[in-house]
Amino acid sequence: xxxxxxxxxxxFSVSFIIxxxxxxxxxxxxxxxxxxxKTFGFGFITSSHWDPTDGRENYGALPFIAGTLITSFxxxxxSFPLSFATSLFLGEYYxxxxxxxxxxxxxxxxxxxxxxVYGLWGFYILRPFLIGIGFENQGFxxxxxxxxxxxxxxxxxxxxxxxxxxxVPNDLKEAAYSLGSTRYEVIRYVTVPAARxxxxxxxxxxxxxxxxxxMAVTMLIGNSNIIPDGLFSTGNTMxxxxxxxxxxxxxxxxxxxxxxxxxxxxxxxxxNSIGKLIIRKMN
Amino acid sequence: MRTxxxxxxxxxxxxxxxxxxxxxxxxxxxxxxxxxTFPLPFYNLVFxxxxxxxxxxxxYGGVGSGGGIRSLTDKVVxxxxxxxxxxxxxxxxxxxxxxxxxxxLGAVVITYNLPGIDELKLSNELLExxxxxxxxxxxxPLIAANNPGVTLPAKDxxxxxxxxxxxxxxxxxxxxxxxxxxxxxxxxxxxxxxxxVGMGAKGNPGVVGTISQTEGAIGYVGSEFAFxxxxxxxxxxxxxxxxxxxxxxxISAAAKGNIxxxxxxMLTNSSDPESYxxxxxxxxxxxxxxxxxxxxxxxxxxxxxxxDWMVSSEAQAEAPNVHYAPLTEDAAAKAKxxxxxxxxxxxxxxx
Numbered sequence: 039x040x041x042x043x044x045x046x047x048x049x050f051s052v053s054f055i056i057x058x059x060x061x062x063x064x065x066x067x068x069x070x071x072x073x074x075x076k077t078f079g080f081g082f083i084t085s086s087h088w089d090p091t092d093g094r095e096n097y098g099a100l101p102f103i104a105g106t107l108i109t110s111f112x113x114x115x116x117s118f119p120l121s122f123a124t125s126l127f128l129g130e131y132y133x134x135x136x137x138x139x140x141x142x143x144x145x146x147x148x149x150x151x152x153x154x155v156y157g158l159w160g161f162y163i164l165r166p167f168l169i170g171i172g173f174e175n176q177g178f179x180x181x182x183x184x185x186x187x188x189x190x191x192x193x194x195x196x197x198x199x200x201x202x203x204x205x206v207p208n209d210l211k212e213a214a215y216s217l218g219s220t221r222y223e224v225i226r227y228v229t230v231p232a233a234r235x236x237x238x239x240x241x242x243x244x245x246x247x248x249x250x251x252x253m254a255v256t257m258l259i260g261n262s263n264i265i266p267d268g269l270f271s272t273g274n275t276m277x278x279x280x281x282x283x284x285x286x287x288x289x290x291x292x293x294x295x296x297x298x299x300x301x302x303x304x305x306x307x308x309x310n311s312i313g314k315l316i317i318r319k320m321n
Numbered sequence: 322m323r324t325x326x327x328x329x330x331x332x333x334x335x336x337x338x339x340x341x342x343x344x345x346x347x348x349x350x351x352x353x354x355x356x357x358t359f360p361l362p363f364y365n366l367v368f369x370x371x372x373x374x375x376x377x378x379x380x381y382g383g384v385g386s387g388g389g390i391r392s393l394t395d396k397v398v399x400x401x402x403x404x405x406x407x408x409x410x411x412x413x414x415x416x417x418x419x420x421x422x423x424x425x426l427g428a429v430v431i432t433y434n435l436p437g438i439d440e441l442k443l444s445n446e447l448l449e450x451x452x453x454x455x456x457x458x459x460x461x462p463l464i465a466a467n468n469p470g471v472t473l474p475a476k477d478x479x480x481x482x483x484x485x486x487x488x489x490x491x492x493x494x495x496x497x498x499x500x501x502x503x504x505x506x507x508x509x510x511x512x513x514x515x516x517x518v519g520m521g522a523k524g525n526p527g528v529v530g531t532i533s534q535t536e537g538a539i540g541y542v543g544s545e546f547a548f549x550x551x552x553x554x555x556x557x558x559x560x561x562x563x564x565x566x567x568x569x570x571x572i573s574a575a576a577k578g579n580i581x582x583x584x585x586x587m588l589t590n591s592s593d594p595e596s597y598x599x600x601x602x603x604x605x606x607x608x609x610x611x612x613x614x615x616x617x618x619x620x621x622x623x624x625x626x627x628x629d630w631m632v633s634s635e636a637q638a639e640a641p642n643v644h645y646a647p648l649t650e651d652a653a654a655k656a657k658x659x660x661x662x663x664x665x666x667x668x669x670x671x672x
Contacts, residue, residue: 089515090486091508161534176479176535178520261484261521272520278484282523286387286486286512 067303070296077290082297088263090283090291097294099301104265105273106302109180109255110248112269113187114241120188121195121244125237128196129203130229131221142200149193157257160186165258178260181269186254191244198243202236203229235320242313246306252277276302350623355382356389356402358524359488359543360603362643363425364402367636368627377623386488387512393419393606396614399624400607404488405512406585407606418609420663422656423584423602424631426646428572429493430547431555431599433539434532435459435474441555442468442564448557449501451478451539453508454518459537476537481528484521486512492601493541496589541599544572548644561594568597572646575600584655602652605631612666625660625670632656 074082078097085098124145132138164185165177173181206229214228230237252275260272261282276298287295354364361383368379384392386403393401394415406421431443443451444467450456456463459473483490491512498505508514522531525546532538533552544567547554556564565571574596575588590598605628611621630636637647648656661671 087515090513091511091515094509161530166534175477176520176538178531256484256523257527261523262516262519274521282484282521283486283513285385288387288391 067300071300074293074297101265102276106275109183112184113248116188121192125196125200129200145193153253157254160258179272180266183255183259187248195240195244198240199237202233206232235317252281351378352399353380354400355384355392357386357404358383359404363645404603405491421604425640428544428567428600429541430544430567432552443555445500479538480519481531481540489543496599499590545644559598565597569646571597572600576649621665
């Protein structure tokens with residue numbers, strides 16, 4: 039057998055394993071969710087009741103779906119100005135300089151911090167700070183979680199868009215300069231439009247990261263099973279409720295938690311597909 | 322290269338052969354258990370002592386009461402542990418009959434964070450109104466009327482409950498269901514609940530951490546944790562009308578009185594005038610017939626010996642060191658009687 043063939047077989051089998059693993063996860067999620075689906079049907083998605091008490095068990099995922107989408111979206115909004123500015127700084131203004139390299143490493147370092155550390159920081163530093171400036175009464179809830187999430191997703195949004203921005207052909211920019219554009223105008227009319235699909239992809243990636251984040255959010259969101267009615271309200275997210283309640287769950291409750299896991303999987307899938315669709319449209 | 326690999330493979334094979342040979346010749350038994358996290362410090366301590374003195378390794382996984390029951394159902398452990406006894410219908414769902422062995426007593430402590438206020442008396446009415454969300458400020462006239470001489474701040478009450486399922490929540494909500502019909506009707510008792518107000522934190526450490534960081538917070542935690550952390554504790558009213566603080570003595574007192582022979586009883590709201598009312602047993606559960614899944618007689622004997630030792634006065638004397646109340650003599654005697662009803666192929670193991 040020649041090396042070419044061996045490489046081909048190895049690559050094929052490895053990618054096949056990944057396919058089997060992903061398929062297996064979906065299969066077991068669906069299998070586990072069936073009892074819950076049989077009991078609640080699609081009403082599970084629209085119901086906001088979560089009552090695990092014996093004898094009146096009733097589960098609905100709406101508070102968690104709402105909590106997940108609200109915190110993730112708020113995080114995206116908060117992180118956008120920070121990460122967009124950072125990626126312009128790194129990919130355009132200070133490209134290939136020492137400062138950019140140091141800053142770029144720092145941003146990448148953010149991605150390496152375990153989420154429990156973000157959670158602790160939020161709990162011991164950010165929360166008392168928010169209470170101290172009179173912003174919040176008790177400091178747990180959507181706003182605190184979103185701020186921490188926003189910082190956590192900065193590296194994901196930044197590093198991809200920074201790559202893409204620095205890859206915008208110099209010819210294009212030089213042409214704009216030669217027409218008398220200012221630096222701001224080059225960025226506004228040349229760099230950003232040329233890189234927009236990549237920038238957008240970065241934010242989709244960051245949003246997906248925020249959807250699935252568990253530990254830091256669990257520590258800060260307040261874990262009350264209600265639909266948040268504002269930025270200062272407590273709530274709960276899909277990943278949090280699973281992490282919190284999985285240990286003691288059995289029967290219908292366990293099935294409902296797996297159902298939530300399946301929904302999270304589906305939502306992440308939908309977000310990614312929408313992202314891909316938009317990117318294709320942009321190109 | 323090839324010879325090195327061959328040697329390694331042979332070495333591994335050889336050593337594994339030796340291992341299994343040793344096991345069968347010496348009948349070396351090791352015990353595995355899993356379950357409730359509430360008695361974890363007590364179990365860790367006594368199992369370690371047991372292993373040191375008897376040479377039988379005991380592994381205990383604190384995976385939660387639900388996980389303990391699941392592990393026993395799946396027959397992957399020698400015994401499970403749970404903070405809530407199994408109701409008759411759950412007992413019937415087990416693959417074979419099981420028995421409950423109480424190992425120690427714990428309590429649920431109402432803890433709060435109000436700097437400078439070391440004495441707080443909470444009547445049953447106040448407990449209901451605070452945890453139902455009907456009283457929202459600490460300076461509420463109802464709280465003040467119950468605590469003359471104490472100046473309470475105009476702070477919001479933040480109720481911190483468990484976000485994970487827990488035997489602690491079970492005991493707490495069982496007590497509230499006994500003292501408040503409103504709670505019993507709207508919320509009920511269970512390991513996790515549909516809370517009317519408040520926020521959740523994970524585990525006893527999460528609840529205590531959140532309360533200690535938030536002025537005006539109130540919540541409930543396992544006594545072993547509250548004692549170790551020396552949190553502020555509220556006095557609650559027992560069914561004799563006395564206000565009592567949770568202590569070793571008042572928790573043990575909850576087990577005075579009539580304990581059924583199978584020890585499956587919630588001790589909350591005990592009628593003893595000295596008792597702390599939010600107390601309860603924690604149990605170890607095991608199959609009544611130990612010959613299952615090809616278990617050896619030696620394995621069954623060692624399991625029973627360990628449990629018999631755990632309810633002995635020697636092991637029980639260790640309980641207060643890790644902040645648990647020891648079993649009363651009556652409860653220990655009943656536990657011993659139950660252990661003597663456990664059989665191997667129909668014959669009693671202990672005598």
